[in-house]
Amino acid sequence: MSTPDTEQQPPAVEVTAPRGYELILPPGWVRIPLREGTKEALEKLLFSHMGQVPEDIPRDDAMRFRLDMRRQLEKQARAARRNGGLDLYLPALPRGGIFLMASFIVAEMPIGQTHAVPPQAVIAQLADEDIPGGTATRVDVAGAPALRRDYRSTPDEGKLSSAPEAVQQTALPTRRVEYVLPVADDPGRWISINFSTPGDGDIDSEFTGVLVELFDAVVGTFRWSYE
Template sequence: MTATAPPATYSLVLPPGWVRIPLRDGTREALDEKVFRGIEEIPAGVPRDQGMAYRLHVRRKVDRMVEEARRAGGLDLYVPARVRSRTLMASSFLVSEIARDGDEPGDGYDDASVPGSGPQAELVLARLAADRRSGEAGELRLAGEAMAVRWEYLTVPDGSDPEVDVGCRHVDYVLPVPGDGGRWLAVSHSTAGDGDPGSAFTRALTDLFDAVMSTFQWS
């Protein structure tokens, strides 16, 4: 039987206004072209004399998100750009690669016995779904045509970060890379929404992320 080569990358269909920021190469160019150029027009509700302060706030916020995403081993960061509402800027998601090591997904299985797809991979996913995040267990869910584990949970500010003063709703997906049992992909979404993690608006943003994940494809 001929082995299937692992995919080199993935693809997603993004909603209008959302952009991909690569974190390994070309990050600054992507930020300047796709994000910072889009904040030259001040959104409605921001006083014109506060325009410069608003631009600096957005730059610092996005730069901080990029730095945190890089520390987390991220591959790509997705953010809304060229939008009128500052509230929507509180939503983003990160794609990162997880090497199967220690407590990572699939721990306890030999590489040879854990292919990136097939019944054995689904067993590992089922085992992983039992893990809890902020008290919430995962569930098996399709991301496009790929089987994944999905978690949805809330976090509240603990006072350790003065810039985080509202709760967030999170949705995480973990997928095995087909044909490579040592690599997994994590896609993590977080949003503060309108400041209320349980509001209809905030839930609508998580629904939008789930819709994006329904377009996931390996390439």
């Protein structure tokens, strides 16, 4: 007795999650890895260039300026790593005699969603969260749905009044932009790309707006890497 022919199914296509990501940086910006090699990268890419200081810093204050900058950058890197940071991006050299006060961090997000929750549902929930003085916009990043949040951050005046004078001088209002996106082909995993800048001291100025546009352009080059 012959058996009926069975229709052959095409072999299953194995879906591979990305091993990393790529993006194009503006001239003068550098990447500081946060999981390993952080100290070496800071020394090679940033601290070795600290012979230059802003033109408005008196020569007698140059050493203090460099030490303060070094401490702040090391502190920023440690804080970013504790918060799931993968990479920290900073402008390494002054442009036109001006040091850009800006940075952005790529970090893993502890959203903790189950595999059954579609990314669109997570984004919708995040978009509904209240952002005082800010906006949330659904966008596409690397061909997938994502969320862009834009808001202002101001120092807590109560806490600031009791802080050391050096901290008070560096605690400025900042413009922040955050992109939240799912990791391709890896359900349940998410990353954020967080940008922060005090701009020129006025977070609503044209100069600050240009820095935000620069960051948006960088995110526009974001691609997943499978190598």
